Amino acid sequence: MILVFCELKEGKIRKASLEALSEARRLSGDATVAALFVGASCAGAEEAAKYGADSIFKVEAPALGAYSSDLFAAVIAEAVKAKGGTALLGAATPLGKDVLPRVAAKLDAGYAAEVTCLAMVGPKLQAARPVYAGKAFATVDFNSEIQVASTRPNVFAAAECPKAGATETLPAPTLGFKAIVKEILAKGGGKQDLTEADVIVSGGRGLKEGENFKLLEALAEAIGGVVGASRAAVDAGWGIPHSMQVGQTGKVVSPTLYIACGISGAIQHVAGMSGSKVIVAINKDPEAPIFKLADYGIVGDLFEVVPELTKAAKALAITK
Numbered sequence: 001m002i003l004v005f006c007e008l009k010e011g012k013i014r015k016a017s018l019e020a021l022s023e024a025r026r027l028s029g030d031a032t033v034a035a036l037f038v039g040a041s042c043a044g045a046e047e048a049a050k051y052g053a054d055s056i057f058k059v060e061a062p063a064l065g066a067y068s069s070d071l072f073a074a075v076i077a078e079a080v081k082a083k084g085g086t087a088l089l090g091a092a093t094p095l096g097k098d099v100l101p102r103v104a105a106k107l108d109a110g111y112a113a114e115v116t117c118l119a120m121v122g123p124k125l126q127a128a129r130p131v132y133a134g135k136a137f138a139t140v141d142f143n144s145e146i147q148v149a150s151t152r153p154n155v156f157a158a159a160e161c162p163k164a165g166a167t168e169t170l171p172a173p174t175l176g177f178k179a180i181v182k183e184i185l186a187k188g189g190g191k192q193d194l195t196e197a198d199v200i201v202s203g204g205r206g207l208k209e210g211e212n213f214k215l216l217e218a219l220a221e222a223i224g225g226v227v228g229a230s231r232a233a234v235d236a237g238w239g240i241p242h243s244m245q246v247g248q249t250g251k252v253v254s255p256t257l258y259i260a261c262g263i264s265g266a267i268q269h270v271a272g273m274s275g276s277k278v279i280v281a282i283n284k285d286p287e288a289p290i291f292k293l294a295d296y297g298i299v300g301d302l303f304e305v306v307p308e309l310t311k312a313a314k315a316l317a318i319t320k
């Protein structure tokens with residue numbers, strides 16, 4: 001049985017979790033796939049049936065309302081043992097990246113992080129994952145009985161494949177834990193997560209200062225997108241948070257439309273956005289490497305081009 005640890009956000013399964021679940025379905029053929037949910041309430045978990053879950057396991061307890069590394073890792077590891085899971089998948093979200101290696105350690109299982117390709121070789125998983133900023137791929141075989149892997153968001157397709165989705169509630173933990181997280185205060189803004197955005201307008205060092213990101217926000221608003229950034233912009237001390245960074249050490253995104261403004265196209269940036277369907281680059285340097293990747297390139301000053309695009313988008317009333 002392949003278990004897939006799924007995350008819920010506001011009563012909906014996160015897209016990255018649906019991708020992991022769909023991949024488990026594809027890999028397992030006729031074997032059982034189970035979706036595992038952990039939280040104070042797992043309302044919304046039933047949607048997993050639509051994406052290929054034969055079974056849906058819920059572990060619900062008030063103490064699981066806020067994420068805690070040791071508690072979640074213990075609960076997930078227990079569920080894998082109790083259900084006889086041979087493989088555990090989960091999305092490489094910030095939570096997944098934190099908890100899944102811990103679960104693997106508890107299960108004495110091999111772990112492959114941020115995989116971009118999975119296959120079954122006999123009864124075991126085989127994974128491929130990018131290394132050296134995406135310049136090469138490593139193939140990972142597991143020696144352990146149980147195999148654990150996190151799937152890179154926006155790489156696998158979330159495909160509907162309706163199954164029974166029989167729901168079972170597993171016992172909540174009764175162990176005493178060293179720390180219980182009482183509350184997590186989210187940073188304000190409530191903006192859509194970059195990894196789940198369909199349209200992204202990103203800015204780099206060419207923006208010259210943080211204040212100028214307002215130009216990108218105006219364009220993003222006009223076309224129903226969110227704003228991202230290069231590491232140079234994040235590191236420049238302009239008040240651009242790391243959560244907006246796209247790239248090897250930021251987020252991996254694959255929107256339908258990615259507009260790179262004043263971004264040169266360094267390999268570490270490209271590692272995070274090359275999966276975008278349509279890439280538009282705005283750069284005043286015609287030799288900028290980003291143009292090699294772009295579907296559409298505008299050689300020009302972003303301070304002139306971006307406001308023009310915003311004006312045109314508003315005139316066309318392009319809203320998502």
Ligand SMILES: Cc1cc2nc3c(=O)[nH]c(=O)nc-3n(C[C@H](O)[C@H](O)[C@H](O)COP(=O)(O)OP(=O)(O)OC[C@H]3O[C@@H](n4cnc5c(N)ncnc54)[C@H](O)[C@@H]3O)c2cc1C
Nearest residue numbers: 204205206230231232247248249250262263264269284302
């Ligand atoms: C281990 C490691 C990890 C890294 N991880 C990341 C990562 O996750 N994400 C990331 O982005 N980078 C990452 N980097 C940094 C990366 O190597 C580059 O330094 C960075 O991406 C450059 O950002 P940039 O394109 O904004 O700046 P630059 O390379 O300085 O490019 C600025 C561009 O703006 C253009 N420009 C300037 N003015 C204008 C104007 N008025 N109009 C139009 N164009 C203009 C210039 O022609 C230039 O092409 C990493 C580096 C290392 C070593």
